[in-house]
Amino acid sequence: MLKTGQAIAALRRNADMTQEQLASALFVSRDLVSKWETGKSPPNYQMILKMAKLFSVGVEALFDRDRVLTEELSPCLPPGLTVGAEELKEALNGFLSSLSLRDRAVFVRRYYFFEEPCAIGAAYGISDGYVRTVLMRTRKKLKKYLKGAFL
Secondary structure, eight states, rough: OOHHHHHHHHHHHTTTTOOOHHHHTTTTTTHHHHHHHSSOOOOHHHHHHHHHHHOOGGGGGGGGGHHHHHHHGGGSOOOOOOOHHHHHHHHHHHHHHTSSSHHHHHHHHTTTSSHHHHHHHHTTTHHHHHHHHHHHHHHHHHHHHHHHHOO
């Protein structure tokens, strides 16, 4: 599967659009579209949803959630352990059920919907610094949980 940036570029070209036209349709700068396409800056999940709608494709045409999830959370895996996306998803479901409702929601919004900490904080009335702290603590708990689950 193409990486997100390559997929955006291919869909844009197939739609006979310039980067400027895509940027205008999404209300972002052409420079940002260029960064997405070159992989210098990934689009957030809301932008991926907008592009999927604009190009009349499913989200999976732009975004391989399993690959991104595995990459995002690979630092939480115990050293030397490699697991597939399905095994990781199963373990994550068990882990998530152990978290408080708010911590679970913060974790899911960050690592499933790829929202920025400032957006998550705004949704819950907490600072983005506190969101980062919650995420750091949750990743540590996840690492410990995965070590017990897989070792």
